[in-house]
Amino acid sequence: MVRTSQKVARAEATTLDKRAWTDAALHTLAENGIDGVRVEILARDLGVTKGSFYWHFSDRGELLDAVLQEWRRRATLSIIDRLERTHEPAEQRLRRLLRLQFESRRAEFGSDVELSIRLWGRRDAHALAVLREVDELRLRYIRGLVEELGVSKGEAAARAILAYSYMRVSRSLIPSDNMALADECERVLLKRV
Amino acid sequence: MVRTSQKVARAEATTLDKRAWTDAALHTLAENGIDGVRVEILARDLGVTKGSFYWHFSDRGELLDAVLQEWRRRATLSIIDRLERTHEPAEQRLRRLLRLQFESRRAEFGSDVELSIRLWGRRDAHALAVLREVDELRLRYIRGLVEELGVSKGEAAARAILAYSYMRVSRSLIPSDNMALADECERVLLKRV
Numbered sequence: 001m002v003r004t005s006q007k008v009a010r011a012e013a014t015t016l017d018k019r020a021w022t023d024a025a026l027h028t029l030a031e032n033g034i035d036g037v038r039v040e041i042l043a044r045d046l047g048v049t050k051g052s053f054y055w056h057f058s059d060r061g062e063l064l065d066a067v068l069q070e071w072r073r074r075a076t077l078s079i080i081d082r083l084e085r086t087h088e089p090a091e092q093r094l095r096r097l098l099r100l101q102f103e104s105r106r107a108e109f110g111s112d113v114e115l116s117i118r119l120w121g122r123r124d125a126h127a128l129a130v131l132r133e134v135d136e137l138r139l140r141y142i143r144g145l146v147e148e149l150g151v152s153k154g155e156a157a158a159r160a161i162l163a164y165s166y167m168r169v170s171r172s173l174i175p176s177d178n179m180a181l182a183d184e185c186e187r188v189l190l191k192r193v
Numbered sequence: 194m195v196r197t198s199q200k201v202a203r204a205e206a207t208t209l210d211k212r213a214w215t216d217a218a219l220h221t222l223a224e225n226g227i228d229g230v231r232v233e234i235l236a237r238d239l240g241v242t243k244g245s246f247y248w249h250f251s252d253r254g255e256l257l258d259a260v261l262q263e264w265r266r267r268a269t270l271s272i273i274d275r276l277e278r279t280h281e282p283a284e285q286r287l288r289r290l291l292r293l294q295f296e297s298r299r300a301e302f303g304s305d306v307e308l309s310i311r312l313w314g315r316r317d318a319h320a321l322a323v324l325r326e327v328d329e330l331r332l333r334y335i336r337g338l339v340e341e342l343g344v345s346k347g348e349a350a351a352r353a354i355l356a357y358s359y360m361r362v363s364r365s366l367i368p369s370d371n372m373a374l375a376d377e378c379e380r381v382l383l384k385r386v
């Protein structure tokens with residue numbers, strides 16, 4: 001993963017921007033956890049001097065905050081935005097969400113980033129606050145979709161938790177050659193049993 | 194966490210056994226991840242010499258295997274065993290499982306250990322194999338309970354995945370003062386809506 005951003009970044013080393021640093025940090029985070037995200041190592045991977053980092057960030061803390069905000073944008077806001085722009089019925093948008101973990105080529109990278117952030121959140125209050133906000137945003141969005149299916153508010157809150165729990169972990173529980181099982185899970189979640 | 198095992202272990206330092214090393218390793222794993230589990234650091238925490246480690250283990254790899262086996266025993270086998278000995282109806286055993294994450298005082302420690310093992314499993318084939326076996330054991334047990342409720346095999350497989358996903362992550366999604374929401378989730382999972 002880092003190799004790709006290295007290549008891209010080296011080609012434009014002179015104009016290396018904030019985004020390239022954030023991308024490289026996200027990849028390192030996914031692979032090595034938060035302790036692996038160090039300015040000198042990122043600079044080496046990007047083929048630039050450590051000093052150029054300070055054109056964009058005042059310190060490592062500012063980079064880590066950019067990483068959290070970028071993760072929040074990519075893994076939540078832009079997904080919701082994309083779904084909303086389809087103007088599809090709620091059931092179809094929910095189905096797309098429930099399939100995301102199986103179909104997106106970036107799902108594995110995304111789940112590595114997220115696992116690293118959850119681990120980081122166990123000992124960092126800021127990371128934990130962003131995690132909680134993201135969980136809250138996702139749950140609220142899913143709950144709204146379930147309510148649109150005509151389910152009572154109380155049951156929708158419960159179904160949203162079940163749907164989101166499923167989205168978080170079932171990729172490792174359902175073999176990729178058994179999508180019939182994923183279908184069945186979706187039927188139960190969408191109350192179509 | 195390590196402090197408690199330190200105290201216990203120091204009191205019986207002369208008879209320090211295999212179990213004390215495995216316990217200390219589990220606590221360090223929960224707090225610092227697999228890279229934190231180092232023989233010299235455990236020895237220091239336990240107040241014994243590094244050499245005494247080799248009375249019980251041939252190397253760090255053997256300790257790590259003992260850690261995985263102990264986790265498998267505590268977090269899966271002994272829970273199933275305890276449930277089975279109640280001879281309660283399947284629905285009651287399922288409810289107990291679904292509440293475990295909220296009620297057990299050890300749930301937080303258990304979830305820290307498990308998160309660390311899942312992270313470890315991303316780059317260690319043996320840890321991954323034990324994780325997969327544990328997931329399989331738990332899913333099979335839950336599926337059996339759901340089938341006892343009188344649900345078809347296909348639907349039981351799906352409900353088991355939803356119940357297990359819920360057990361894995363919902364503790365962070367349901368505030369401890371909103372057990373009515375947990376009740377509602379259980380009702381949906383147990384098909385009592």
